[in-house]
Amino acid sequence: MLEAKGLSLSAGGRELVRALDLSLAPGQCWSLLGPNGSGKTSLIHALAGLRQPRSGAIALDGVPLASIGRKDIARRVAVLLQDEESDFWGSVLDYVLLGLYPKSGSAWSRDEESLAQARHWLAELELADRAAQAYRTLSGGERQRARVAQVLLQDSGVMLLDEPLQHLDLRHQAIVMGTLAACAAEGKTVLAALHEPGHAARHCGFAVLLYDAGRASLGRSSDMLTQANLEALYQCRLEAAGAWSFLPS
Amino acid sequence: MKVAPVVVLAMVPTSLALAVAVGSVDLGPAQLGEALLGRGDEIAREIVWGVRAPRALAGFACGGLLALAGSLLQVLLRNPLADPGILGVSGGASAGALAAMLLGAAATGVNLAALAGAAVAAGAVFAFSLGRSGWNPYRVLLTGVALASGFGALVGLMLAVAPSSQVQGMLFWLLGDLSPSGDPTAALLVLATCGALAFSQSAALDVLILGEDKARSLGVSVTRVQWVAFACATLATVAAVLLGGAIGFVGLVVPHLLRLSGVHRHALLLPLAACLGGSLLALADTLARTVAAPAELPVGVLTAMIGVPALLALLARLR
Numbered sequence: 132m133l134e135a136k137g138l139s140l141s142a143g144g145r146e147l148v149r150a151l152d153l154s155l156a157p158g159q160c161w162s163l164l165g166p167n168g169s170g171k172t173s174l175i176h177a178l179a180g181l182r183q184p185r186s187g188a189i190a191l192d193g194v195p196l197a198s199i200g201r202k203d204i205a206r207r208v209a210v211l212l213q214d215e216e217s218d219f220w221g222s223v224l225d226y227v228l229l230g231l232y233p234k235s236g237s238a239w240s241r242d243e244e245s246l247a248q249a250r251h252w253l254a255e256l257e258l259a260d261r262a263a264q265a266y267r268t269l270s271g272g273e274r275q276r277a278r279v280a281q282v283l284l285q286d287s288g289v290m291l292l293d294e295p296l297q298h299l300d301l302r303h304q305a306i307v308m309g310t311l312a313a314c315a316a317e318g319k320t321v322l323a324a325l326h327e328p329g330h331a332a333r334h335c336g337f338a339v340l341l342y343d344a345g346r347a348s349l350g351r352s353s354d355m356l357t358q359a360n361l362e363a364l365y366q367c368r369l370e371a372a373g374a375w376s377f378l379p380s
Numbered sequence: 381m382k383v384a385p386v387v388v389l390a391m392v393p394t395s396l397a398l399a400v401a402v403g404s405v406d407l408g409p410a411q412l413g414e415a416l417l418g419r420g421d422e423i424a425r426e427i428v429w430g431v432r433a434p435r436a437l438a439g440f441a442c443g444g445l446l447a448l449a450g451s452l453l454q455v456l457l458r459n460p461l462a463d464p465g466i467l468g469v470s471g472g473a474s475a476g477a478l479a480a481m482l483l484g485a486a487a488t489g490v491n492l493a494a495l496a497g498a499a500v501a502a503g504a505v506f507a508f509s510l511g512r513s514g515w516n517p518y519r520v521l522l523t524g525v526a527l528a529s530g531f532g533a534l535v536g537l538m539l540a541v542a543p544s545s546q547v548q549g550m551l552f553w554l555l556g557d558l559s560p561s562g563d564p565t566a567a568l569l570v571l572a573t574c575g576a577l578a579f580s581q582s583a584a585l586d587v588l589i590l591g592e593d594k595a596r597s598l599g600v601s602v603t604r605v606q607w608v609a610f611a612c613a614t615l616a617t618v619a620a621v622l623l624g625g626a627i628g629f630v631g632l633v634v635p636h637l638l639r640l641s642g643v644h645r646h647a648l649l650l651p652l653a654a655c656l657g658g659s660l661l662a663l664a665d666t667l668a669r670t671v672a673a674p675a676e677l678p679v680g681v682l683t684a685m686i687g688v689p690a691l692l693a694l695l696a697r698l699r
Contacts (some may be wrong), residue, residue, distance in 0.1 A: 179597055201596060201600065202599035202601075205599030208597075210594075210597040212591075215591050215594050216458065218458070219589050219644075220644035221645065229586065229598065233599040
């Protein structure tokens, strides 16, 4: 259970989130929607303990996040960041295995079980035949899938994902969302910043909408993802496109 | 991937053996063997154990320290061009050493002045980039580059005003020279200590490659790792520069040679870098004192002449 109470965030003198109360329970899959610059990344960083909130409290299973050690957080909260340095020299498998660092404290642990787990997630994300390839030689979308596989291998109870679908084609968007939803169904807590309300509606039972100027609303996706809400959220007119709105089934 | 470690490990005894076997006095295999076992001709024993062995070890320690520092700085500063010189520490040591030479100091004085110069540079990097806002690669890099060019200007000035009888000695110092190196024990101890300390952080360094936030999210105490690695790199650079002067290129090239050969995990990269850097410098120094014997070349020239083609060849092979 990851909880925020009265959480306020600001960046560059701009208020992003004001007095947000949020409670992410095991088994729940949350989408995080909002226009560019509305604070999605800052919220994820704060929930992961990577940045100090301006005010408010964040607690992991009832314990203040700030009082939990870095490694302990990493065992319980996995984060997919939007950006990452890309000068990793090893293979795709090496890259994914770094997800075991919080558990083993060593990038050497290559016992059968961890290797099998890493290969499982690579296969799940259709990268099995890339395992031995140099990570640097992957395309943007393949890299993104490898990064998701690393977060899945981390096997933490809470997963916070900042734009997990970036660079992905339709097929792999569906695979990633399906995998995340399956993780939630197994009892993990999932929060994913998305730009596609269709995916949010299909795979996530709950949604956080971050408006400009610090306002937020949250609840069940069926209540939140209405045309009126989304028009207010993105400040643009939307049409119910019906047959034009394609999502992989 | 499998070849590189074996080759590098084989280079260590080979380079040290060559450095002991080859020199301006031709000892011949029989006499060499006797001397190595501590028997036979006293002069031969003195040449082997009193002159060549310490110098071979000094070369090895110096190269190992530089390569270790380079490997760490390339991760810390997230810059493939980072080498031990980039912190301004070797520049500071050079300026100190040259100033002492200009004032006519003896070897000990030159070494102390070099140490003082290195300490001033390290202190300045600390004060201007690390002390206030925590670790920021760009600030460290800019501070180091600024200090290095400042010291470079001082060095240029001293070369310009120095009497011509002193200029050659100064140039040897600047190019890197192991002939006055003396006892390598202290440097080997620093190599072992810094090496072990850096090695203990190797898994964290692997993760740090992905960036600070990602490393934090995976449970790395980023600030602590950066401090340990920075301290190791600085200490290693200072020890290397005091031993052999401002020897260039080993610290820059060796980590790249290994990465290009498929070694990227720090638990392997760091020890292999120390071994490869040490072997290369021991070899280069053997060449430096034999190709133009009885004259000696500055070893820094040889490291560049070996290192540059080696790196270019590997780059060409990998597109």
